Amino acid sequence: METVEMVRPRPLASTLRGVLILAADGKELVASGIAEQREMATRIVSGWHEARRRQRVLFSVEGPDASPVVVVVLPEADVTVLVAMVREGRDALFEFVSTVDFASDILAHFLTNPFEALTVVDKAGMLRYMSPVHERFFGMKAGSGIGRHVTDVIENTHLHQVAESGKSEIGSLQEMRGVTRVVTRHPIMNARGDTVGAIGQVMFKGPEQLQAFSNELAKLKSEVAYYRRELKDLKTRGYGLDQIVGESLAMQRLKQQIIKVAPLDVPVLLTGESGTGKELAAHAIHKLSVRRDANLVMVNAAALPATLVESELFGYEAGSFTGAERKGRKGQIEQADQGSLFFDEVGDMPAEVQVKLLRVLQDGSFQRVGGNEPRHSNFRLISASNRNFEAMIDEGTFRLDLFYRIGAVVIRLPALRERLDDIPLLADLALRNFAERHGQQPKKMSAQAIEFLKAQSWPGNVRQLMHTVERAAIFSESDVITAADFGQIESAGAEPPMLMSARTYLNPERKQSQPAMGESVSVSSAVEQVEEQLIRTAMMQYDGNKKRVASSLGISRSYLYKRLGQMGLAN
Incomplete structure (x- = not known):
């Protein structure tokens, strides 16, 4: 290359304070503005050597009046152009470049980092810059999208709308080429506050990062759901027992029995007179059990008609009989799967229903009406009755084998007169x-x-x-x-x-007085009082042996059991 004498170009604008052109070997070819000053030119050349070593395109040197001078490196084929600029007053960009000696590395990071890559459009939505990683993602040649409208290059983009409206969009989801990405879009303002364009920044490159984010979010949701369940369980543990009102010794014993039995997942039989709260006890047992998140299905055994017992308990398939629902229906036993099945008034269950329930309790298997496919339901049975099972078993109205199935644990609820x-x-x-x-x-x-x-x-x-x-x-x-x-x-x-x-x-x-004229005493009431006294006396005389008591009084054992139940002495 021929030697070029130093020439003096025309004066530069106020922000362009000097240009220094260097040959390939570093020899100064052209100088203008502040670069004409020997001391300033030396500083610029020295800074350029350091920038070239670090592969930087921006650096700063100290100007004549100690103000920072930012130098932009424009490499050409045979020469290097160094443009020295000084801004009047404070300027964020100049301060950044002049105070951070690796400022060009930071700018290169934002332009090339795949997680923070930029796409730039002007006010009209025309593409002015696209990071290399984006170009590769879309299968484009370098710079092939420049000058085209952004919607012709990037699908589902809102970048042109942000440039037009001046309103940011933070953390939006954008699908491109079948991949969902999280992007942020910002309008760019000039010194006068006018919108001159917009930039789009990709926060996550592709499916791997998004999947990791989704997995982390799912993990957090799972943990939140776990703690919610724990909180619900804490409330449920109190709520289930709080519904059973009472602080007497009898009720304290009852609550302790429920707390002890509930987690064991064994069948429970609740006995007691009508109106003592057996249904509340069943709810408490279910809520304190491991099955509390599943259903508690209520069945009134006394109300089950023999003709519909199978469809009610086991459900039916579509078209099983006239009037059946088109899609079929789950029975109460199937609905209780993984939960609890509460059989109320189980002592009033017809004999034919007892047989069918016994089969299910043996292994949990059953078939819907009109179906051949065997089904299985894993439920915890809770039963309740105010009947005297001992008397019913003696009379043959309740199956002994069924009683053993439902009465693994028997809890008696105290009558109100006992509390x-x-x-x-x-x-x-x-x-x-x-x-x-x-x-x-x-x-x-x-x-x-x-x-x-x-x-x-x-x-x-x-x-x-x-x-x-x-x-x-x-x-x-x-x-x-x-x-x-x-x-x-x-x-x-x-x-x-x-x-x-x-x-x-x-x-x-x-x-204490005798009935006055016009008042009457019920004969049946008087008879019941005498009968009750005779039964109490006989029970004491024969140490509670019901067979001998019934024989001595000339009554049947079933009638004795009935009267003892009415007197609160059944147990």
């Missing part, structure tokens, strides 16, 4: 429930009313108590219910015949 101390809590619950249903403030029970309720025998147990208290709340004119308010129930003809008269309770001397 009179719980009456204040139950009465308060009844008043609060009544008030909530009717949008009222709950009434209170007076001490006299509580004592009146404790004086009753309650053959209908908790259910009868709740209804009685609600009736008193209806007829009471005050916010505090007294024993006299139960007299209002009597006057309205709503007094249950098994309750002691409130008038009698409020006038104790009447209980």
